[in-house]
Amino acid sequence: MSQGGIRFSVFTKPWKMPLHELGEFVRSLGFDGIEFPVRPGYQVEPENVRDLPKAAKALAEHGVEIASVAGPTDEATIAACAEAGVPIIRICPSIDRQLGYMATEARLQQEFDALVPLLDKYGVTLGIQNHCGAFVSDAMGIRHLIEKYDPRHVGAVLDAGHNGLQGEEPELALDIVWSHLCLVNFKNAFWRRVTGPEAEWARWQTYWTSGRQGLAPWPRWAAALQQRGYTGYICLTAEYSDEKAVNRLIAEDIAFAKSLFEYIVPKEMRL
Numbered sequence: 370m371s372q373g374g375i376r377f378s379v380f381t382k383p384w385k386m387p388l389h390e391l392g393e394f395v396r397s398l399g400f401d402g403i404e405f406p407v408r409p410g411y412q413v414e415p416e417n418v419r420d421l422p423k424a425a426k427a428l429a430e431h432g433v434e435i436a437s438v439a440g441p442t443d444e445a446t447i448a449a450c451a452e453a454g455v456p457i458i459r460i461c462p463s464i465d466r467q468l469g470y471m472a473t474e475a476r477l478q479q480e481f482d483a484l485v486p487l488l489d490k491y492g493v494t495l496g497i498q499n500h501c502g503a504f505v506s507d508a509m510g511i512r513h514l515i516e517k518y519d520p521r522h523v524g525a526v527l528d529a530g531h532n533g534l535q536g537e538e539p540e541l542a543l544d545i546v547w548s549h550l551c552l553v554n555f556k557n558a559f560w561r562r563v564t565g566p567e568a569e570w571a572r573w574q575t576y577w578t579s580g581r582q583g584l585a586p587w588p589r590w591a592a593a594l595q596q597r598g599y600t601g602y603i604c605l606t607a608e609y610s611d612e613k614a615v616n617r618l619i620a621e622d623i624a625f626a627k628s629l630f631e632y633i634v635p636k637e638m639r640l
Contacts, residue, residue, distance in 0.1 A: 374600030375630050377623060378402035378436040383607050383615045388412050388424055392431030399623050402433055404459065404604050407440030415441050418449045425453040436602045437552060442480075442495060444487050451491035457551055458493060459526050461500040462514070474505075474514055481515070481523055488522040496551050498526035501534045501575070508532070508542035515549055524551030530558050530606070533585030534575060540593045547597065555590070555626055556606045557583030577610045580622040591629035 379400045384391055391412070395403055405424065407413050413420050418440070425435050437457040440446055450458060465473045481495065488495055497511050505511055508527060515523045525546035532542050543550070561576040580587050594603075605626060607619045 373595065373630060374598075375594070376401040376436070376602050377626060378404055378602045378604045379619065379623070380404040380406070380439065380604060380606040380608075382406050382439075383612070385411060388427040389430070392428040392433045395428075395433050396431045398620055399627065400433065400605075402436035402602060403428065404437040404439055404606075405435045405455075407438050407446060415446070418446050421446075421449040421455070422453040425455065437496065437604065442484060447484075447487050447491050447493050450493045456492075456494055457496045457524070457526075459496040459498055459552065461498045462505050463500075464503045464505070466503055477514060478517075481518065485518065485522050492521075494521060494524045494551050496524050496526040498528050498554065499531050499535070500528065501531045506531070507535050507537055508545040512545050512549070518549075520549040520551065523549070525549040526552040526554060528554040528556070528606075529585040529587065529590050530554065530556035530577070530583070530608070533583060534558055534560065536584075539586065539590045543593050543597060550599070552601065553590070553594065553599070553603045554606050555580060555585075555587060555603050555622070556608050557581075557585045557587070559583045575610075577608045579609070579618050580605075580625045587626065588629055591626075595630065 377400050379395060381391060381403045407415055407418055413424050428435060435453060435455045437459050438450055438455050439459050442458055442460060462477050464470055484495060497515055499505060499507055499511055505514055511525045515525065527542060527546055527550060557580050558575045558577045560573045562571060563574050564572045605622055607615055609615050609618050
């Protein structure tokens, strides 16, 4: 189901069903792979990460691969990913407000420095995702954090939803992290005011919505990715504030996302 080198995965955080049911469900939606949460309460938990290859085998019976993992970065997890054929472990580094941004960045780089030999040994990439709030929140933040590393070891996961909340231009964000880009997330959101107009201070919260809504222009993302000749996975994160509508919304969003890549930009027109 690849479209010009683009494949689609889905973050299976909303679903804790048995693996065979999960594989059948994900495939029926039209996804090629998943991002698998190695977290407490899920099909593979951190203390049982050695079961990841078994999980990958069960999903493969339905034509679904584990394209990335959201989980720990210890050696046991990295080794399990290598054995299961999972190329990326995705994380969202947070910023210690007490320590400050630059000092937190330096501490993160020390942690990455220690991980590089393991990532190299097992052939797994650590993917760093932007996240609004007290995190590495934008494309330049990702680049400043990881540009010294070989992209085989530490890569960039650019999230369209958080990019939109930050007000970044998709084309410029892609340009900033292109050298290290290993995965792209598609989701969408907007800021919703939770205080009335008479409040002394306005408060806002994020509302996670469908791909056609929100601040992230999926058509521009698709066009920019095609123009640059991106090949690889686009992960739909299935994050919606209306949790009861997840199954309906993710089915609509994968259809919408695929429609955006139906026209393949000719190579001579790419950047």
